[in-house]
Amino acid sequence: MKTIVSGMRPTGNLHLGSYFGALKNFIRLQQEANCYFFVADYHSLTTHPNPTNLHQSVKTVLAQYIACGLDPEKATVYIQSQVPEVVELYMFLNMNAYLGELERVTSFKDKVRQNPQNVNAGLLTYPTLMAADILLHKADAVPVGKDQEQHLEMTRTFANRFNHMYQVDYFKEPIAWNFGNELVKVPGLDGSGKMSKSEAESATIYLVDEPSVLKKKIMRAKTDAGPQEPNSPKSVEIENLFSLMKLVSKSEVIEQFDKAYADCSIRYGDLKKQLAEDMENFIAPIRERIHEMESNTEYLSRIAKEGCDNAIASAQQTIREVR
Numbered sequence: 001m002k003t004i005v006s007g008m009r010p011t012g013n014l015h016l017g018s019y020f021g022a023l024k025n026f027i028r029l030q031q032e033a034n035c036y037f038f039v040a041d042y043h044s045l046t047t048h049p050n051p052t053n054l055h056q057s058v059k060t061v062l063a064q065y066i067a068c069g070l071d072p073e074k075a076t077v078y079i080q081s082q083v084p085e086v087v088e089l090y091m092f093l094n095m096n097a098y099l100g101e102l103e104r105v106t107s108f109k110d111k112v113r114q115n116p117q118n119v120n121a122g123l124l125t126y127p128t129l130m131a132a133d134i135l136l137h138k139a140d141a142v143p144v145g146k147d148q149e150q151h152l153e154m155t156r157t158f159a160n161r162f163n164h165m166y167q168v169d170y171f172k173e174p175i176a177w178n179f180g181n182e183l184v185k186v187p188g189l190d191g192s193g194k195m196s197k198s199e200a201e202s203a204t205i206y207l208v209d210e211p212s213v214l215k216k217k218i219m220r221a222k223t224d225a226g227p228q229e230p231n232s233p234k235s236v237e238i239e240n241l242f243s244l245m246k247l248v249s250k251s252e253v254i255e256q257f258d259k260a261y262a263d264c265s266i267r268y269g270d271l272k273k274q275l276a277e278d279m280e281n282f283i284a285p286i287r288e289r290i291h292e293m294e295s296n297t298e299y300l301s302r303i304a305k306e307g308c309d310n311a312i313a314s315a316q317q318t319i320r321e322v323r
């Protein structure tokens with residue numbers, strides 16, 4: 001059986017983009033592979049979050065992952081900082097990670113540009129910590145987005161370098177798992193390309209949004225002046241609303257609005273009302289499970305403990321062998 005490892009930094013409430021972009025795929029993988037999913041809280045420290053917020057965020061995302069269907073019975077779900085072995089492997093890998101190659105990493109250069117006053121060593125060695133996460137369980141594949149591909153390449157470099165240096169055939173070369181054409185685009189509500197944390201709150205749909213909030217956000221989404229002639233192409237704003245509809249509405253409903261757009265009879269108010277209704281139907285059961293989970297702190301700490309025990313067992317074996 002293949003081993004799959006992936007992690008996500010705790011950034012607060014999950015939004016529709018992270019659900020359809022990543023989580024849904026992880027959830028499918030847990031059925032067929034030996035999966036490790038963890039909350040990458042140490043990675044978050046590179047940008048100096050407020051400690052109280054970070055601790056809260058770890059709990060929030062854990063509850064929300066589980067509510068979305070990540071199954072602790074099938075996958076090992078754990079919190080990075082509870083598995084100290086990762087730090088030891090990070091230290092070992094750092095011995096063979098060179099300044100030049102770390103400085104050339106795109107995500108590092110971006111961070112330096114955005115935040116020149118916080119160029120710390122943790123930020124520089126972000127890719128070694130990530131390699132440690134992955135190699136700790138000798139992963140075969142890592143389901144991540146395109147933006148993480150360079151980090152995966154470095155993980156392979158570090159794995160090979162270790163093997164070469166100690167003349168062993170120990171670490172495998174994990175591949176980045178891209179879901180290719182199955183990747184869905186989840187746009188924001190403000191006409192922007194992508195739903196993400198960095199966009200305005202009003203453009204982002206959270207899985208915990210209450211019905212009234214959800215409705216308000218969708219009803220206020222950007223539109224245009226409407227189709228001026230039959231069969232005209234859709235503007236980005238309208239295309240976005242249709243993209244969101246494709247995630248949550250029935251195909252008949254989408255066809256009906258597509259037709260109305262083509263013959264210029266569409267009323268955007270109706271389109272949004274329908275989208276709001278279908279979105280609410282989609283989100284309601286998830287939101288309910290999130291609330292159940294969040295109030296069930298005992299269950300959450302139990303599964304975090306069990307996940308952590310499993311992860312530590314796997315990690316300790318690696319560390320023993322690496323030493």
Ligand code: TRP
Nearest residue numbers: 005006007008009040043130133
């Ligand atoms: N860097 C990843 C991101 O920002 C998070 C991450 C940390 C990760 N460690 C990992 C992803 C190991 C996959 C495997 O999304």
